[in-house]
Amino acid sequence: MDHNSVDTKESEPRAPETETYDVVGIGFGPSNLSLAIALEEGPEPVTARFFERQPSLRWHQGMLMPSAKMQVSFLKDLATFRNPTSAFSFVAYLHDTGRLAQFVNNCDFFPTRREFHSYLEWAESKVRHRVSYGTEVSAIEPVTDPGTGAVDRLRVVLRDEAGTRQVEARNVVVSTGLVPRMPVGLERDEHVWHSSAFLHNFRAWKKGGLKRVAVVGAGQSAAEIVRFLYDTVPDATVHAILPSYGYAIADNTPFANEVFDPAAVDDFYRGTQRAKDAIWRYHKNTNYSVVDDEVIRDLYRRASDDETEGRQRLRFARLSRVVDAKRVAQHTRVTVHSLIDDDTYDLDVDVLVCATGYDPMDPAGILTGLEGRLSQDDDGRYRIARDYRLLGADDLTCGIYLQGGAEHTHGLSSSLLSNIAVRSGEIAHSIVTGRTAAQERGVPA
Ligand SMILES: Cc1cc2nc3c(=O)[nH]c(=O)nc-3n(C[C@H](O)[C@H](O)[C@H](O)COP(=O)(O)OP(=O)(O)OC[C@H]3O[C@@H](n4cnc5c(N)ncnc54)[C@H](O)[C@@H]3O)c2cc1C
Structure with missing residues (x-):
């Protein structure tokens, strides 16, 4: 050349x-x-x-x-x-x-x-x-x-x-x-953040004013942000809005990890479409919408300690999705739909963090x-x-x-x-x- x-x-x-x-x-x-x-x-x-x-x-x-x-x-x-x-x-x-x-x-x-x-x-x-x-x-x-x-x-x-x-x-x-992905119908603004800009927004925010925060998502970024907010803003209540029932673990065991080996790229590349689909189906949980064991245990320990001491700074909305967010007076009103009882309700927070992944x-x-x-x-x-x-x-x-x-x-x-x-x-x-x-x-x- x-x-x-x-x-x-x-x-x-x-x-x-x-x-x-x-x-x-x-x-x-x-x-x-x-x-x-x-x-x-x-x-x-x-x-x-x-x-x-x-x-x-x-x-x-x-x-x-x-x-x-x-x-x-x-x-x-x-x-x-x-x-x-x-x-x-x-x-x-x-x-x-x-x-x-x-x-x-x-x-x-x-x-x-x-x-x-x-x-x-x-x-x-x-x-x-x-x-x-x-x-x-x-x-x-x-x-x-x-x-x-x-x-x-x-x-x-x-x-x-x-x-x-x-x-x-x-x-x-x-x-x-x-490419950062927001929930359908939601736009980023001063009070509605995507996780990719979390620390920049957090540092710019007047910390004293952060009393109630909602974090939507059940992946690694969501869990890390919930843990960080809980630890860093001692008076804040953190609402974790989970599309799943609870955080699911990232499979980091050796056989599953082989899916990331250089040889696995050859197998995937020459595999049939059915083989490709099967690899995604079986092994998505090595990376997507899953959380490291250590972070899950950290969060559970905090929730459990809170309960022992009679307070509830960590709140989990399970099988739930955010359907809307708008500014109402001093708050961001987050509309949440819960699959459990097919109910829709409003939650007023200072900030909504969308840890909803990437395209x-x-x-x-x-x-x-x-x-x-x-x-x-x-x-x-x-x-x-x-x-x-x-x-x-x-x-x-x-x-x-x-x-x-x-x-x-x-x-x-x-x-x-x-x-x-x-x-x-x-x-x-x-x-x-x-x-x-x-x-x-x-x-x-
Ligand atoms: C919070 C987070 C943690 C992660 N941790 C891990 C991990 O531990 N292990 C792992 O395997 N993967 C991880 N990932 C996945 C991630 O994709 C990779 O870590 C890594 O960023 C991929 O590198 P990249 O260079 O392909 O993309 P990026 O790191 O995203 O870099 C792309 C660059 O292109 C620039 N750019 C975009 N458009 C243009 C343009 N038009 N002109 C000029 N520049 C442009 C952007 O500014 C950016 O700097 C993580 C992802 C996230 C979001």
């Missing part, structure tokens, strides 16, 4: 100084950070640039509560599963920052989320020269080679403080992350310029090769890769950290060699 440094080749009328990169990464969370590392450690130099709309690397900062822990082993870091001797591993970070002995003494595979964030920042500092922060990608458009008629490059439209500009890329890797990454918004050139299945989802490259028209000779948004083709780990080191390695390998690591292992592309 042509891996000269940034070039200015002309193919059609455009600004004379358009930069062209081998790889442009859209979004700079853990997935594309891991890709930047894979490219850095790769056998061939490539020109790569990453564009991130936030002002710096910020990984789920609205949920970095002090006691929140990772739900993935420290060994499933940005690099180790791809390259166990990488200088970018979590162990290298611990060693570099003098924390190795203390971490080992803890005998815990699961770091706190805050510590993991420090690790991400440490790794990011080594590849920062490849990243433009405060820069949003608003569109990707085809660039046609006038000689061959092939779309061999993409124009990436960028928006930053200075205005709009563009670069070109032979390959783009879209990694824009999960998968949806790259369609920035790929509209390629409409008609990208293959889709009968349900309108992108068709994706094993190396995470979008399948498309024959004249599409540039590469468009996804990190995320591949749950229907690559399985449960698509939106998670479990497989990012291997996935980034596969994408880097595909970009650099034009072949796929999977094809070499005999898995059809």
Whole structure:
């Protein structure tokens, strides 16, 4: 492949100084950070640039509560599963920052989320020269080679403080992350928050005024927020509105955990639709709408202690859904429907927190310029090769890769950290060699 440094080749009328990169990464969370590392450690130099709309690397900062822990082993870091001797591993970070002995003494595979964030920042500092922060990608458009008629490059439209500009890329890797989901009919405002912005909103709130809070959801974020509010605002009553009867445990046992192994991606990818459906059905409870054992027990202990002492600061509305929320005088009036007695009632709170999850990454918004050139299945989802490259028209000779948004083709780990080191390695390998690591292992592309 042509891996000269940034070039200015002309193919059609455009600004004379358009930069062209081998790889442009859209979004700079853990997935594309891991890709930047894979490219850095790769056998061939490539020109790569990453564009991130936030002002710096910020990984789920609205949920970095002090006691929140990772739900993935420290060994499933940005690099180790791809390259166990990488200088970018979590162990290298611990060693570099003098924390190795203390971490080992803890005998815990699961770091706190805050510590993991420090690790991400440490790794990011080594590849920062490849990243433009405060820069949003608003569109990707085809660039046609006038000689061959092939779309061999993409124009990436960028928006930053200075205005709009563009670069070109032979390959783009879209990694824009999960999209926060609100309950149907509810909008975010000053008093109705989504969990993704929880800490920002909480810090901005006058804490003294927080007397009654409702948290809707029964997943990990919901349980963590209930625990945090209970512990941090001693006088507040916390209403947990659960769509389930109680919090259900995240299955972290070894056989179930194999569903996140790199080999499971091959099995999912080549499996029949029935096999794919079965994997989702049986193993959703490793990640979706479930809570770590430790957090469940913490909450139960608090509720139980309260009862012993004759107070009830934690209240659970079971099998219940929020159907409306509106501002009434000084309160947010939350309308709750309980399935148990099919009753609807109002609850007045200061704040409603919607820990109602996320939708998968949806790259369609920035790929509209390629409409008609990208293959889709009968349900309108992108068709994706094993190396995470979008399948498309024959004249599409540039590469468009996804990190995320591949749950229907690559399985449960698509939106998670479990497989990012291997996935980034596969994408880097595909970009650099034009072949796929999977094809070499005999898995059809
Ligand atoms: C609170 C929370 C905790 C989690 N904990 C775990 C865990 O412990 N283990 C696990 O496996 N998974 C976990 N996850 C799942 C999560 O998806 C991954 O942790 C991880 O964030 C995936 O990384 P990513 O880079 O693909 O996406 P993200 O981290 O979401 O990064 C995407 C980036 O793209 C940027 N961006 C979006 N659109 C644009 C654009 N148009 N232009 C430029 N930049 C853009 C965003 O600002 C963002 O920085 C957690 C999720 C949440 C919400």
